[in-house]
Amino acid sequence: MTFTEELKATAQAMVAMGKGILAADESFDTANQRFQKLGIPQTVEMRRAYREMLFTTAGIEKFISGAILFDETIRQATQDGVLFTKVLQDAGIIPGIKLDAGAKPLAGFRHERITEGLDRLRDRIDEYYSLGARFAKWRAVIAIGKDIPSQCCIEANADALARYAALCQEGGLVPIIEPEVLMDGDHIIAESFEVHQRVLHAVFKRLYLYRIQLDQMILKPSMVIAGMDCPQQSSVEQVAQATVECLRNHVPASVPGCTFLSGGQSTELATAHLNAMNRLSKKQLPWMLTFSYGRALQQEAMKTWMGKATNVVAAQKAFSHRAQLNSAAALGEYNSTMEVITTASSPIPS
Template sequence: MSVLTDFAGLAVEGGHFRLSSRRHKRRLHPKAHSKGDHAAKLASSFVKFLSDEDALRLEHVARSLVKPGLGILAADDSVKEIDATLKDFKLPHSFQSRRKLYEVFLGGTMELDRHLSGVLLREESILHTWPSGKRQLTHLIKDHNLKLGIRLDKGVVRLPGTEGEYSTWGLDTLGESCKRVKDMGAEFALWRCVYKISPTTPSRLAILENSTTLALFAMICQTYGLVPIVSAEVLQQGDHDGEEARQALREILVGLVKALQDHHVLLEGTLVRVTAAAPGCCYKGCQDTGQVAANTIKTLNECLPAAIGGVSSETDFCEGRILQIK
């Protein structure tokens, strides 16, 4: 694995999140609340939508997905992308062909669990590949001791009021989708939001919109017993340098953490997926991968609370796509 693969573990192991404390003067009163009463009041104000048993199960699944040395197979190709691959191989566009293509990679006697912790698919790909036997896919994955995950966002759309920034849609049917994929045997789900870096972006509006969307996704997923992977992907377009990328990632993560806490998301049962704080693809200067890794680790340590279930990078996902085998 590349140098960036291991920064996730470092960030979680040594991560910290400091909240500034303020001392307020209090007027003395004979019936003033004790510290214990105040803590109880704060605890009662927290909306608890998960039982202790459900919370522990989510934490266990989250930890198992980010075990050292294991990655997640990103096979979340759309049906259109799969059919394009079949066309390249001069194969017919049918669910039988799509099924056979998946079985080539997930079948057989390969010890996939030595390298992978889970497989990420799209719901539409499952429905168009196993129309009458979705459980066959679940068993195919479970036979390798892997966990099934589904990407649930419906893609990106332009965010009005911004300079070409994006939001992600699909929240209106997310509850129904969570129920369906849970019945399929899924244990985790992913939602992707993208950000762009320029002299005026990422804007506060884009950060607020996407942070809120990711937090709502995480909360709804946990309600249905799925571990959410909130993916904050910074596009590599542009000529920004490494420091600009680090500052942008910092602003994104600060907004994301606040939204997760505001929506009472169980942090221990949540995974965060980030891109490295790397210069843009049009950057003319020298790119030092060691410095990129150091900047990314520093930003994660500054922004993410240690309670987060795990952090994964682009390299922790087998992003080559199982269908790109030409």
């Protein structure tokens, strides 16, 4: 199979009907911060044990098509010595890798950031492919505020996304393009819509210029939503309508799917928004709409696990339940009554 055939097949598999992507690519700092809040020791072994708990959850492949890993995680193994990449592959879940080096201050543009990590990226892609990765992720961060985002910030991040995507497709990895418009701030939904349009227009213009094969990539957009501090919060239906309209205006039909990030939304709200979009579209869109959630998939499982081996079964049940609800939302079949889960998922006292 050529890279082209492999990339097309992988991209289609990543957005298979009713399945989404687990974002388990938290950096050391992010993972440790979440552990610290729950009183879980911030060690390599704890991070490994936590990822093992997620990846070995029975039947999770029914709802999860791929898992984005961090550099540390793609090299780790279960307690029995089985590489995580093999655990995932054996379950029919595609391993992926986070490739960006994080968002750093954009020189000359206060309060704006540019994502770095292009140096030696070709070599890193070759290594990660040999380690089992078949797709990758790169996140750009766009803030809304007074006089921002600047067009320079949008264009610089769009260019980096396109350069990354070109190197990925050359090296056999399906690129996930993640231009995240942040929820931080007090902006109304109309401002979010306008910025999303500017960002998506710039991104796809750059993807075209860099000759990216659109049927061999995945878009990971944020939802069109008011800022967290905005007193005028929109309804679930308004968010769904604005997001679908924005995507229709700017995302070419040849893109296989959009796997949304949750972007700081509550667990339940991220699921409800995805469900509303799929109900609104009635499967008449040219691309699949599904999830690529991190915290919105993991939060309850982590709280249930608490770093204790005695809680693994209950934590896996919580994780599987959340994945199942998001799978239902990807089909437009979710409702809030499905949130109920038996008390068997509660932590078991040690």
